[in-house]
Amino acid sequence: MGKKKYRVARGIGIGWVVFFGVIFLDVFFRPAEDAGFGGVLMEAVVVLVFALPGVWAIFWARRKMKAAASPPVAMPTISLGDDFAQSLINQGRGYIDKLIELNGHIANEKINGQIMHLITVSRQIFDFLTKHPAHARKLGTFMDYYFPTTLKFLENYAYFDNKNIKGENLQTALAKITESLNGIESAFEHQLESLYSDTVLDLKTDIAVLQNTMERESINRDKN
Secondary structure, eight states, X not given: OHHHHHHHHHHHHHHHHHHHHHHHHHHHTSOHHHHHHHHHHXXXXXXXXXXXXXXXXXHHHHHHHHHHHSOOOOOXXXXXXXXXXXXXXXXXXXXXXXXXXXXXXXXXXXXXXXHHHHHHHHXXXXXXXXXXXXXXXXXXXXXXXXXXXXXXXXXXXXXXXXXXXXXXXXXXXXXXXXXXXXXXXXXXXXXXXXXXXXHHXXXXXXXXXXXXXXXXXXXXXXHO
16 A cells, blocks of 8 residues: 555646646757747746656656665664663773773882782673673673772872872882782672673583483493
8 A cells, every 4th residue: 555655646746747747848859939048947947846846756756666665674672671781891991991091000010919919800701791691680790899999099100100109108009009919800800700600500510410321321231
């Protein structure tokens, strides 16, 4: 029914254009002495203006017919869980970019290595979340506390380290940050491990079943 309507519109447009096209030719080729060249030109322009709705109708109908002939595009199903996971992934990418930036402002090889380790583990965490968005809720404390606190520590370290201040209290604070990085690395690794815990548990179960099956078959062969 839709296509028929568009065909009718196209036919009307074509008829409209043809009608005013004939008038245009008649006006344009009329002897100049009948109305003067300026008059003929003005009449021709007016005729062309009146023909424009027909041209528009033709192109409109053609576009609609083409759209109606195209198969409907299936819209992807989006769940709230996927949206939440994607928001964490985007936030995490921003955190990783910040780690990379801070690493460039810290002149301490040990800390540089630790930051690179944090970057590697973080990328593994968000790669996992990309493939398994249902696990997004497991990252609550990690995203709300551990990662922001880590960035805060490193920002302070980079700031005061670049100032080259030698005060005892400040040096003690920087040393505490350095010590805390060991615990932070462990927290990041634990977070990654917890994401894989279900997969690891399934794998252990499969291994146990496999071993039991092999033992039973071995016993049966011995009996035979």
